[in-house]
Amino acid sequence: MNKKNGGISKVLKGENTMLLFAVALFAVCLLFVPRFATGGNIKNILIQISINALIACGMTFTILSDGIDLSVGSVAAIAGVAGASLIKTMPNASVPMSILIILLTSLVIGTVCGALNGFCIAKLNVPPFIATMAMMNVARGLAYVFTDAKPVFGLPESFGFIGLRELGIIPVSVILMVFIIFLSYIILTKTCYGRYIYAVGSNKEVAKLTGINVDQVRFSVYVISGILSALAGLVLASKLQNGQATAAVGYELNAIAAVAMGGTSMSGGRGGIPQTVIGLIVIGIINNALSLLGVSAYWQTVAMGVIILIAVVIDQARK
Amino acid sequence: MNKKNGGISKVLKGENTMLLFAVALFAVCLLFVPRFATGGNIKNILIQISINALIACGMTFTILSDGIDLSVGSVAAIAGVAGASLIKTMPNASVPMSILIILLTSLVIGTVCGALNGFCIAKLNVPPFIATMAMMNVARGLAYVFTDAKPVFGLPESFGFIGLRELGIIPVSVILMVFIIFLSYIILTKTCYGRYIYAVGSNKEVAKLTGINVDQVRFSVYVISGILSALAGLVLASKLQNGQATAAVGYELNAIAAVAMGGTSMSGGRGGIPQTVIGLIVIGIINNALSLLGVSAYWQTVAMGVIILIAVVIDQARK
Amino acid sequence: GGSAAKSTSAAASEQTEKQTEKAGETEAKKEETKGEAKTIGVSLLNSTHVFYNSIQTAMEEQAKEYGWTLDVQDAAGDANKQLGQVQDFITKKVDAIVIAPTNSAGSKSMIELAEKAGIPVFTMDIASDGKPVTHVATDNKKGGQLAAEYVVNNILTEKKGNVAVITYSEIESCVDRETGFTDYLKENAPDIKVVDVQNYSGDQQKAADVMQNMLLKNDNIDVVFCVGDPAAIGALSSITAANAATKIIGYDGNPEGVAEIKKGGNWVADVAQDPAGIGKTTLEAIKKHLEGEKVDSEILIAPYIIDAKNAK
Amino acid sequence: MDAFFYNMEHIMMEERKETLVELKHIHKEFPGVKVLEDISVAFYPGEVHVLLGENGAGKSTIIKIISGIYQPDKGEVLIEGQSGAKNIREAQQRGISVIHQELSVIEDLKVYENVFLGREEKKSGFLNKEKMIAECKRILDEMDVAIDPRSPVYKLSNGEKQMVEIARAVSQNSKLVIMDEPTSSLSDHEVQSLFRVIRQLKKDNVAVIYISHRLKEILEMGDMLTVLRDGMKIATVPVSTVTEQKMVEMMVGREISQFYYKAKAPENKELVLEVKNLCSKNHFKNVSFQLYKGEVLGVAGLIGAGRTELMRAIFGADSYDSGEVFLYGESLKGLQPKEIIKKGMGLIPEDRRGQGLLLEKTVRENTSLASLKENSHSGFIDFSWEKREAISYIDKLRIKTPSDSAIIKNLSGGNQQKVVIAKWLLAKSKILIMDEPTRGIDVNAKAEIYELMKNFVEEGGSIILVSSELPEVLGCSNRIMVMREGYVTGFLDSAEATEENVMLFASKGNEEVVYE
Ligand SMILES: Nc1ncnc2c1ncn2[C@@H]1O[C@H](COP(=O)(O)OP(=O)(O)OP(=O)(O)O)[C@@H](O)[C@H]1O
Numbered sequence A, B: 001m002n003k004k005n006g007g008i009s010k011v012l013k014g015e016n017t018m019l020l021f022a023v024a025l026f027a028v029c030l031l032f033v034p035r036f037a038t039g040g041n042i043k044n045i046l047i048q049i050s051i052n053a054l055i056a057c058g059m060t061f062t063i064l065s066d067g068i069d070l071s072v073g074s075v076a077a078i079a080g081v082a083g084a085s086l087i088k089t090m091p092n093a094s095v096p097m098s099i100l101i102i103l104l105t106s107l108v109i110g111t112v113c114g115a116l117n118g119f120c121i122a123k124l125n126v127p128p129f130i131a132t133m134a135m136m137n138v139a140r141g142l143a144y145v146f147t148d149a150k151p152v153f154g155l156p157e158s159f160g161f162i163g164l165r166e167l168g169i170i171p172v173s174v175i176l177m178v179f180i181i182f183l184s185y186i187i188l189t190k191t192c193y194g195r196y197i198y199a200v201g202s203n204k205e206v207a208k209l210t211g212i213n214v215d216q217v218r219f220s221v222y223v224i225s226g227i228l229s230a231l232a233g234l235v236l237a238s239k240l241q242n243g244q245a246t247a248a249v250g251y252e253l254n255a256i257a258a259v260a261m262g263g264t265s266m267s268g269g270r271g272g273i274p275q276t277v278i279g280l281i282v283i284g285i286i287n288n289a290l291s292l293l294g295v296s297a298y299w300q301t302v303a304m305g306v307i308i309l310i311a312v313v314i315d316q317a318r319k
Numbered sequence C: 001g002g003s004a005a006k007s008t009s010a011a012a013s014e015q016t017e018k019q020t021e022k023a024g025e026t027e028a029k030k031e032e033t034k035g036e037a038k039t040i041g042v043s044l045l046n047s048t049h050v051f052y053n054s055i056q057t058a059m060e061e062q063a064k065e066y067g068w069t070l071d072v073q074d075a076a077g078d079a080n081k082q083l084g085q086v087q088d089f090i091t092k093k094v095d096a097i098v099i100a101p102t103n104s105a106g107s108k109s110m111i112e113l114a115e116k117a118g119i120p121v122f123t124m125d126i127a128s129d130g131k132p133v134t135h136v137a138t139d140n141k142k143g144g145q146l147a148a149e150y151v152v153n154n155i156l157t158e159k160k161g162n163v164a165v166i167t168y169s170e171i172e173s174c175v176d177r178e179t180g181f182t183d184y185l186k187e188n189a190p191d192i193k194v195v196d197v198q199n200y201s202g203d204q205q206k207a208a209d210v211m212q213n214m215l216l217k218n219d220n221i222d223v224v225f226c227v228g229d230p231a232a233i234g235a236l237s238s239i240t241a242a243n244a245a246t247k248i249i250g251y252d253g254n255p256e257g258v259a260e261i262k263k264g265g266n267w268v269a270d271v272a273q274d275p276a277g278i279g280k281t282t283l284e285a286i287k288k289h290l291e292g293e294k295v296d297s298e299i300l301i302a303p304y305i306i307d308a309k310n311a312k
Numbered sequence D: 001m002d003a004f005f006y007n008m009e010h011i012m013m014e015e016r017k018e019t020l021v022e023l024k025h026i027h028k029e030f031p032g033v034k035v036l037e038d039i040s041v042a043f044y045p046g047e048v049h050v051l052l053g054e055n056g057a058g059k060s061t062i063i064k065i066i067s068g069i070y071q072p073d074k075g076e077v078l079i080e081g082q083s084g085a086k087n088i089r090e091a092q093q094r095g096i097s098v099i100h101q102e103l104s105v106i107e108d109l110k111v112y113e114n115v116f117l118g119r120e121e122k123k124s125g126f127l128n129k130e131k132m133i134a135e136c137k138r139i140l141d142e143m144d145v146a147i148d149p150r151s152p153v154y155k156l157s158n159g160e161k162q163m164v165e166i167a168r169a170v171s172q173n174s175k176l177v178i179m180d181e182p183t184s185s186l187s188d189h190e191v192q193s194l195f196r197v198i199r200q201l202k203k204d205n206v207a208v209i210y211i212s213h214r215l216k217e218i219l220e221m222g223d224m225l226t227v228l229r230d231g232m233k234i235a236t237v238p239v240s241t242v243t244e245q246k247m248v249e250m251m252v253g254r255e256i257s258q259f260y261y262k263a264k265a266p267e268n269k270e271l272v273l274e275v276k277n278l279c280s281k282n283h284f285k286n287v288s289f290q291l292y293k294g295e296v297l298g299v300a301g302l303i304g305a306g307r308t309e310l311m312r313a314i315f316g317a318d319s320y321d322s323g324e325v326f327l328y329g330e331s332l333k334g335l336q337p338k339e340i341i342k343k344g345m346g347l348i349p350e351d352r353r354g355q356g357l358l359l360e361k362t363v364r365e366n367t368s369l370a371s372l373k374e375n376s377h378s379g380f381i382d383f384s385w386e387k388r389e390a391i392s393y394i395d396k397l398r399i400k401t402p403s404d405s406a407i408i409k410n411l412s413g414g415n416q417q418k419v420v421i422a423k424w425l426l427a428k429s430k431i432l433i434m435d436e437p438t439r440g441i442d443v444n445a446k447a448e449i450y451e452l453m454k455n456f457v458e459e460g461g462s463i464i465l466v467s468s469e470l471p472e473v474l475g476c477s478n479r480i481m482v483m484r485e486g487y488v489t490g491f492l493d494s495a496e497a498t499e500e501n502v503m504l505f506a507s508k509g510n511e512e513v514v515y516e
């Protein structure tokens, strides 16, 4: 909580420019984008960022530890495919059963992929960029082999609970997102483990000489990232009611963009979940507004690039 | 030349494992892959790596300076489109004229895109990952806007000179590749400028204290990368006899893979062109061999990931 | 196949004419009734692909004629992004939604969402696992068959020889073209051997590379079937460079392909889809539906062969 | 008294004419801290001008202003009568070279590349490597240091890196050479080489600004002395007019009665740590020694003797080839620092910025890092404990910092070092390995640290004190182990330890290896 208050008071003092930018952007959209200011649309934005949010939380862990995880999209795809195939064998699965399957599959697939990444990085000393790029190929390839590039569909209704249903007026996927964001925030700011991630990301040698198990920390962040990516893949499959090997291509860049845009340092040690959340919101608002404004697809690409740049430039200029 | 001898003697001493790996891989392919050992195939491999080689040389500069350039593929696309559109207005262009157009377009487009990247990074202090990711979006988007996503075709014969013709038995694109590799090597190892790139990549603060113009160095590597990417885009357009906004998608990862695999540090200061060349060759051989062996597309993806990983793990284990 | 295609598209254009007339007659009436200036939300699979581009152009022309507004979005091959776009369309309260789904499965939830909001959904090109009002598409398996027929009837008339395929393994509709092609040969000309199938992943340059490798690996390839025109362009550059005699059959009917066929080189034929037909027919179906008429749940636009004879 | 100094300064200024660099009424502030107030001082060619002051007094800030890194808020810098340098490059071009307080070499480049960085020799546009290597070798030989010009810098010991930086600065043919604590990681032998170089510079009429916390050096080398206290100038006087006592008084504002604190050697020898035949290729060979409860074991040697490598190996940070380390009779073979720390050992590394501190983090976070887990509630950090302890150590060690949440990067070097010490005191270590613990620390703080050490051993702790400053080793240790080129060449106890004896062991050959 400390930090959050810090964040807000910093904004008031004009220090956290990116949050200021997000607020300004939101205000501009409220005024100028038709139908932006409806409850339904705000809900849409939240739903639209929820998948990226899960992945970006995991990415925050790896980037803070001075790593990176390029395999997130592929892990999401393979988990989605695996979960869909599994649930397909139970046409009458109940909602709790579906949720159980989703959580179990995330845990298993995410842990396996993440542990392989983590092992190569922490134990075999492979640069994170390479190790996770290799995993990106391997997981994606296996998803193709497994499904022959055909979507796995015809899933039981109950499978859609997490991705499609709402509890009251709040979509389940949004609740899940908020929960994961909160959990990640707590881990990173309130626990020793979180502090160790920052330490390792700031300076591995110092961390080691201070008695932190650097290998363990580096290993574990990839497992976390793997599990959250797999979970994202399953929410995606649930939302789309199928699992497909081509899902989530290029999501690593979206997630990295959200993390880096908020101000988390790409070389580790500085930043955190609040920054990632701001990045997610800014990107989510831009995407939504451009789409509501009916900007052509090509110009959307250009505009996205320019706005991200402007946001970061303003942020840097203040420092 | 020193370095090269150094490289070879190091291999003999078993120090440069990645080169050893490349040699072993080559030997295995010679023995077990049908038709691998033909002159025609060696030529094919060289042609196949030539585009990536141009981009990877530029990438080596940015990575050595502790940066990265994600915009290479988009810059290649926009340059290809621009060059093709330009040459299309001269249906009877001669070969020298075509070459001139290609070189001029590379220079102009590459310099503009690279300078924008460099300006944001060196002057506005935007993290390289973000700045070049923004450029990746902007350049790609503009290429689409410019062409409405339609290929620019119906180009004069002469435009194919660089991409398709051979001088004697050596393809022009291969000659160009060798020239650019050689030039990059000389710049990085034999000039003050090259030395400064290493210094900046190794430690910006200290480099600044020793009076190196850090901003200038950081700026210029992106211009170099831009020009080489644009050139790659034009060679590609020449080879395929059209310019396309969708060209070279995802080429940044191929180039980074080549650079990083050879052993150049992702955080700058260590590595160089010989390492990149080894990386290019290993990736080229793997791709070619898998294709010759008729491995299914899905398994090719998996195999690529696994082999890259094995190579890097062996390399790390030796250290 | 070719004749069927013509009849369908002829019928389609006749319909168009009729409707335009009708629209002219009822112009005065329409101004009174609300909702004549409709807004249609369109989410394309990949607007950077020439094929979808042509669909878009045709739709825009048609919409202009109707006085409608089109809101075209690009899903860039990402189902999740497409879902987001459908949600945005619902927010915008469009009158109808057109989806070119990114995959045969997965658009069901989008259709349901829109239905809940009372907005009719139409699909194009790739069939959905949900129930749209109407689905307008090319038959991709059929397209593959057409290419194979062309090989048997016009190139390897002795029903003997070697053919290869450059496919796009990650895209289902392209894999359908591949299987349509190979299955037809297996059944009707078993002596024509498919000696190699390679993936180009949508990258022209990769198509050039795999073509190079295929030429080296196989002593003789008579024909290469490319599941998309970009692959054919890549293949052409390698075949030209190697001075090989391999003939190319492309797929899509894009202008650059037609231009090559007219030149009379190695690229001899192309399976043309009729993107303009798909676009127009879809809008027509929407119009009918909004005016309360009943429309067929599936309208197939048959592909047809373009070769030197009918290339224009 | 101040008036007296002022007059003297005045008289001397009139005597001499050409100033090389002159500061006039310089003010400098950082957000929230006034660092320099109204500083005026002049530097002359052929003169070694010493800047003296406690940690955080503003010495480094002055040299950063002269060398164009910072611009003053008020006042002006004159270089040869012209206005000051706007950036580092310009300062360099105008003949100013600097050895910075924190090691400033590029680790990935080779020695000769570092020495010539920014002013490479060229032949027809390309680098002339042969010439640079030869030239570099000549410079290093002149300085009497045996470093291969072709060796990558990351392979050198800290002291060797420092020599490389010195070589770089003095070979630039500058008009002014600024040395900010050049000797902080050098032992006597190298200090003498450096002094030879400085004497040569003086002969060549080069101006030298010299900063050091080693008072003896100042008396030996300095011509003029400027003393700073809390960002203000106290006085500028000729070195010949002061004594060590006087300097301390001017600097601290009071007298320091006792400087070194040596605890009594323990009566009954209770073995704590035993090292047996420890070997590591290239670094140290066959090292054996014992450490007893309540004792300070000094480790002396010239640079590159392998002391740092040995300590890291004992601490589990590096692996070794053979031999064994026993802590309370238990072998530490294969253990990581994490486990060894749990058993009660702590290491204060020689390179505090690279290995001791998380520079971007706060004083509080750095202080608590080693004991976070032990004081957590099932994995959750106890924030109130953390803040309490951080503040209490800021008090106890008199760490000069705006608050416990100040970013440690902005503290002066000496205060940073105190935070490292606080970290291990808080972790309740029983055995502390201190590698150059007073590097860059002012006399006052040094005395405080020595007192801390004494209290620590008196309460039953043991210390291995690695230091290149002989008086410190002699003054604080109960026993001294001397190393040379990776070998232990001898042990001296309190009674027989003199500078001469230690130097004898530190520079004699392996064949004369003597064990206790
Ligand atoms: N960038 C900065 N931001 C804020 N405060 C700073 C900064 N740099 C230095 N200071 C403060 O300025 C004061 C003077 O620092 P300086 O480095 O000049 O001291 P010094 O005399 O060189 O000390 P030492 O002997 O420890 O090296 C210190 O209190 C330090 O905390």
Ligand SMILES: Nc1ncnc2c1ncn2[C@@H]1O[C@H](COP(=O)(O)OP(=O)(O)OP(=O)(O)O)[C@@H](O)[C@H]1O
Pocket (backbone or CB within 6 Å): D154, D155, D156, D157, D158, D159, D160, D185, D282, D283, D301, D302, D303, D304, D305, D306, D307, D308, D309, D310, D350, D468
């Ligand atoms: N990473 C390394 N790789 C290779 N050699 C190294 C490495 N680190 C240190 N050395 C060598 O080991 C020797 C001992 O270095 P060490 O740092 O232990 O010396 P030291 O006695 O602590 O000296 P100093 O007082 O200079 O710190 C040095 O000569 C150095 O060249």
Ligand SMILES: [Mg+2]
Pocket (backbone or CB within 6 Å): D059, D060, D061, D101, D180, D412, D413
């Ligand atoms: Mg200082």
Ligand SMILES: [Mg+2]
Pocket (backbone or CB within 6 Å): D157, D158, D159, D307, D308, D309, D350, D435
């Ligand atoms: Mg040392």
